[in-house]
Amino acid sequence: MGKIIRSININAKLADVWPYFTDSQKIADWLMPNTFEALQGSKFTMDCPPEAGAGEVVECQVKQLKPPKNGMAQLVYTWVINNPYTETLLELELVETAGTTRVNLCHSGWELGQSDHKTRHEMGWDHLLINALIPLIEV
Numbered sequence: 791m792g793k794i795i796r797s798i799n800i801n802a803k804l805a806d807v808w809p810y811f812t813d814s815q816k817i818a819d820w821l822m823p824n825t826f827e828a829l830q831g832s833k834f835t836m837d838c839p840p841e842a843g844a845g846e847v848v849e850c851q852v853k854q855l856k857p858p859k860n861g862m863a864q865l866v867y868t869w870v871i872n873n874p875y876t877e878t879l880l881e882l883e884l885v886e887t888a889g890t891t892r893v894n895l896c897h898s899g900w901e902l903g904q905s906d907h908k909t910r911h912e913m914g915w916d917h918l919l920i921n922a923l924i925p926l927i928e929v
């Protein structure tokens with residue numbers, strides 16, 4: 791199975807970065823409209839607009855949620871798209887060091903034959919993390 795792995799550094803404290811992954815409105819500001827609730831086990835959707843991707847609803851479920859503690863935080867959720875059917879896992883780890891936060895993203899579960907879909911997601915994560923997320927936080 792293939793993985794998409796990305797890491798970025800954000801010049802902000804973990805407490806300032808974490809809400810951009812756990813607050814529905816802040817997630818919508820950089821990623822896409824959603825019904826996210828920061829509760830382990832909760833199901834939610836993300837509405838991927840056609841101009842940004844497949845125009846599909848992404849169905850998700852929070853598998854792990856560890857709020858900031860001792861300079862670390864973690865969020866893991868499923869990422870399911872129906873056309874073409876793709877079930878993957880998104881893992882986010884945030885680590886604060888000296889007032890900056892490193893965001894480590896791993897989007898895994900890509901099967902053989904899904905290379906085009908995986909490539910679109912790779913380009914999407916590159917754009918969203920660098921061009922959408924960082925400018926919102928590093929004001």
